[in-house]
Amino acid sequence: MPGLDWLTARPVAHRGLHDAAAGIVENTASAFSAAVAGGYAIECDLQLSADGEAMVFHDDRLGRLTGRDDAVKSLSATELKAIVFRATPDRMLTLGELCDLVAGRVTLVLELKSHFDRETALAARVAAVLESYAGPVAAMSFDPVMVRGLRSAASGLPRGLVAQSRIDPEVRTVSRWDYAAAALSARPHFLAWSVADLPGVWPLLGRWGFGLPLLTWTVRSEADRHRAARWADQMIFEGFRP
Template sequence: MRAPGWLTARPIAHRGLHNYARGVIENMPGAISAAVEGRFGIEVDIQLSADGEAMVHHDDELGRLTDGSGALATLSAAELKRVRFKDTSERMMTVGDLCDLVAGRVPLLIEVKSHFDGDRQLVKRLTQVLASYRGPVAAMSFDPDQVLALRQAMPELPRGITAQRSYDDPYWVKLTPQQRDSMLYLRHSLRTQPHFVAYWVQQLPAPAPWLARHLFGCPLLTWTVRTPEQRERAARYADQMIFEGFVPDATPS
């Protein structure tokens, strides 16, 4: 299956169309609604609650952009749905809440966050929710095992790998050398069979996404585009951008 055309038809708002200065925080309902109003695709992140629910949130702990503290994995969905985003009245959503809010009006791109520990509960819950969703939706992850889990649980769902050329920055120190090595050069592709690639804009161009795009027909998204230079790079090397910090013009890409 090839990735559907809607995946690259419009720029994709990174964690929704958020603007902290205006009180619109990433991954909160207001950021989702703003992206829908702008007719942009929406990228969001999901994390697993203690009781197996898929929650719309990037960080695996509370506190950076929300009230409270603690790991999401130690709190129930009911507890997390009471968590407010800082200086707002808005609260954390489940994937089901997200689907109800978007209601198929624009494409959704859902990134499955992972602890790289082999736990597939988050993919299981995500695919359960998406089984009854009729809007355009795709899922992706940095973790090849989660992409494989998507392939096995819901093969008809467009799936992608989120990737970069190297994994030596501090964020990846938690992984073993073997785990980092397995992510390099998209070498897992025969096993995971992604339909698209989402690649870090600062490391484009790169051989692996070029091969995936030109030899295997995988559309190339690039993240996170914030500056004019990055936008120019995205236009040159990728099929569509995942953006934040500005509002692209209304002309479809």
């Protein structure tokens, strides 16, 4: 896909510009507002609620950030929006509310979470919400089937494949051949690779062999910054201000 310079133009704040010591929790309106104020692009995570809404939250369960141990997918969007993050006034956002908050001022990079169960309802919902959004936005997932779902639901939306060398338990349930076939059929426009794996054959083949923009995550240290600057087009960072 031509014209993706905007995707790599600015460092990307991982889950927003969060700072727990300052009371700014990841994936909240406060973290996103701080990123906008700093002029950084925003990476965030999306999960599906029980009633099919795209919610901005990373974990499968609420416990780490809210004190409630419910699964995100077990509650409706209304119920999830009523839950307060620990020691903050922030509440969970829908994707639509995130879009209203950012309003095209910085780039959004949306990671769609998946259980590698071939379910792509989240991709369909994301595509529906973004139909009315005019700002710069891209979507990505570790699950190539989800990326393929994005291709089907919103072919014009820039889509990316997130990857790392270490294989998570969920991904181990997918055969290498099925993963490769799904990745090829998804036709990603960009890659987001673990900084710990750079330089590596596959991310560099994608970048230099196929011309795919390469984001790298999650950059936290000075060594990570040097590796990202040498081998990737842009970093997804946290814990400092570039």
